Amino acid sequence: xxxxxxxxxxxxxxxxxxxxxxxxxxxxxxxxxxxxxxxxxxxxxxxxxxxxxxxxxxxxxxxxxxxxxxxxxxxxxxxxxxxxxxxxxxxxxxxxxxxxxxxxxxxxxxxxxxxxxxxxxxxxxxxxxxxxxxxxxxxxxxxxxxxxxxxxxxxxxxxxxxxxxxxxxxxxxxxxxxxxxxxxxxxxxxxxxxxxxxxxxxxxxxxx
Numbered sequence: 388x389x390x391x392x393x394x395x396x397x398x399x400x401x402x403x404x405x406x407x408x409x410x411x412x413x414x415x416x417x418x419x420x421x422x423x424x425x426x427x428x429x430x431x432x433x434x435x436x437x438x439x440x441x442x443x444x445x446x447x448x449x450x451x452x453x454x455x456x457x458x459x460x461x462x463x464x465x466x467x468x469x470x471x472x473x474x475x476x477x478x479x480x481x482x483x484x485x486x487x488x489x490x491x492x493x494x495x496x497x498x499x500x501x502x503x504x505x506x507x508x509x510x511x512x513x514x515x516x517x518x519x520x521x522x523x524x525x526x527x528x529x530x531x532x533x534x535x536x537x538x539x540x541x542x543x544x545x546x547x548x549x550x551x552x553x554x555x556x557x558x559x560x561x562x563x564x565x566x567x568x569x570x571x572x573x574x575x576x577x578x579x580x581x582x583x584x585x586x587x588x589x590x591x592x593x594x595x
Contacts, residue, residue, distance in 0.1 A: 401461040403441055408460050410437040414453050415561035416574070426510065457543065457559040463571060464594045465562075468541065475545045480520050481588045482536035486527025493524050509564075534576075534584045542573045542589040549577070560587070569593030 403411060413423045420438065424431045438450065447453055459466045487493035494513045498505045503515040503522065515522040523536075539545040542560045550556065560575040571591045579585055 402444055402458065403460070405462075407437050407441045407444075410434055411441045411453060411456075411458075412561045412563065414438060414441075414450060415456070415558050416563055417454070417558060417576075454558045455556075459543075460562075463562065464569075464591045465543070465571065465573065467594075468543075475539055475541065475548055477537050477539055477545070477587075479538055480535055481538035481590075482521040482523055482586075483517070484523040484525070484534040484536070487524050488526070490524060490526050497522070497524065532583055534586055536574065536586045536588040539587050539589055542575060542587050545587055546575055 399405070401408070409427070410423060413426070418426070420431055420434045423429075424434045427434075438453070442448065442450070442453060445453070445456060445458070447456065490511045490513060494505070494508065497503050497513075497515050503517055506514040506516055506521065508514070511526050513524045515524070521536075546556060546560055554577055557576040557578070560573050562571050562573050564572045566572070570593065573589045573591060574586050576584065576586045
């Protein structure tokens with residue numbers, strides 16, 4: 388007599404499940420549980436459940452520790468890279484972020500009045516091409532400074548080398564979006580010597 392097949396979903400080989408990875412990346416990006424629930428259209432309890440599971444699996448006790456955790460999902464094209472010690476070059480500016488009062492009016496003004504090419508929108512976020520640099524618009528009540536996103540060829544190695552020079556990062560490199568073609572967008576944030584916000588960004592093509 389053959390043994391019955393195990394019921395339920397097969398165990399995931401990664402340290403976190405896909406759903407836990409999505410929530411962990413959002414936490415590392417600096418979003419609150421309520422913001423994550425709203426953007427992912429899930430309940431607040433579901434977000435809290437995934438955050439709790441992720442902390443337990445990683446041996447962490449506080450949400451702030453998760454923001455600094457530098458893990459990478461097994462399925463990510465970033466996972467198998469080994470470039471430690473490679474000298475990095477920085478630039479060009481890949482993206483500039485600007486807060487706007489009304490995203491619908493701003494999307495119309497930047498697209499129809501200014502004439503920038505609209506790349507894509509996600510909820511209350513809109514992206515335009517500005518001569519090869521991506522302009523990121525999102526609602527903001529405050530008149531904060533624009534954030535410059537500097538392109539690098541290996542975001543983890545760039546962070547390591549910058550930390551060696553004394554730069555303090557706000558969070559670990561994390562994936563913020565996966566495009567339909569599988570390309571992943573990674574970011575990590577820090578401040579300049581005057582406390583103004585900056586970020587590193589990298590686009591990583593899918594595994595062949």
